[in-house]
Ligand SMILES: Nc1ncnc2c1ncn2[C@@H]1O[C@H](COP(=O)(O)OP(=O)(O)OP(=O)(O)O)[C@@H](O)[C@H]1O
């Protein structure tokens with residue numbers, strides 16, 4: 001690639017709210033400029049099916065295959081919207097990076113002979129062939145499996161991209177993505193990067209809010225702000241052993257799900273629903289604050305992206321937990337919160353097409369950096 005090229009990145013994350021997509025121009029040195037953003041929400045019934053597919057259920061292979069087609073169709077609509085917004089023809093786009101919908105993430109699952117290390121698995125539902133057919137554009141998909149095959153966690157993958165976009169030579173910067181799950185990147189001024197999943201982002205808050213108010217999420221954290229944090233419950237939640245594990249580590253709805261929450265609520269006196277929402281919000285904030293103190297004590301700022309950046313109550317809890325560290329939305333650094341992950345997948349497609357390794361062993365723990373993703377020609 002000797003001239004500028006266009007890429008599309010598509011992300012449907014663990015919040016299960018829908019698909020964020022960006023169309024971005026990359027220069028040969030990797031400098032990126034986002035030209036358009038589009039969001040396609042999942043209809044309620046499709047979201048409910050994806051949620052169901054996060055756990056074992058009847059006829060799940062058949063249902064997962066059909067859901068993969070559904071994901072590809074939702075992706076294709078976002079691609080159409082991006083092309084319409086920008087006036088580009090499909091042929092002008094070099095490739096689409098399509099994440100797929102994670103329904104299982106089990107990097108540590110034992111899968112082999114007793115004397116061989118487990119590879120585990122991670123599963124993103126998608127039908128990249130259908131997306132290539134519908135869009136007329138090359139598709140890069142399945143970004144995580146190769147890192148697992150090389151002994152890594154397969155997640156998070158965005159820290160390398162965070163480094164390129166938000167890293168600063170003057171000091172350490174921490175970047176927090178608050179999607180369904182939250183992940184933190186620690187970017188040192190010398191270019192060294194660490195990154196891992198902190199724990200839940202919005203997933204538990206969304207679940208509780210949907211169940212008790214009928215709203216898909218707690219807008220601005222306004223409902224949580226009416227409740228009192230239960231310190232007994234908060235300590236229980238913070239006692240989860242995943243939180244004190246050292247990186248590399250990654251997690252998902254496999255662990256942080258309604259059953260996990262219910263377990264922690266059992267044997268507690270009944271609490272008002274808004275107090276539990278307040279406590280879940282405090283839990284998401286605390287899990288991250290603890291990680292910043294433990295692994296990025298010199299951080300000069302915390303840049304927040306993902307939908308959680310729009311939760312004002314959560315943002316103020318983060319700021320309270322990190323006195324002296326400015327907590328700012330990624331918007332202030334040139335990339336709006338809902339565009340960051342989609343842009344990362346455009347960048348991952350850019351790297352894949354150039355056959356350049358995109359994983360960081362310092363993040364995923366793999367034995368080497370690898371070219372990530374498989375190409376489905378248009
Ligand atoms: N105005 C808002 N107030 C509070 N929360 C919000 C607001 N807007 C979005 N959110 C939260 O952000 C979530 C969507 O975030 P995002 O799009 O980053 O998730 P995702 O793509 O699933 O991320 P990930 O892949 O990191 O899990 C919603 O489910 C909701 O919980």
Ligand SMILES: CC(=O)N[C@H]1[C@@H]2OC[C@@H](O2)[C@@H](O)[C@@H]1O[C@H](C)C(=O)O
Pocket residue numbers: 013014102105122154155156157158159179180181182183197250251252341
């Ligand atoms: C397996 C999987 O889909 N993980 C997601 C999820 O959502 C947030 C967090 O958990 C992160 O580890 C990852 O997504 C981003 C895009 C990543 O790989 O960096």
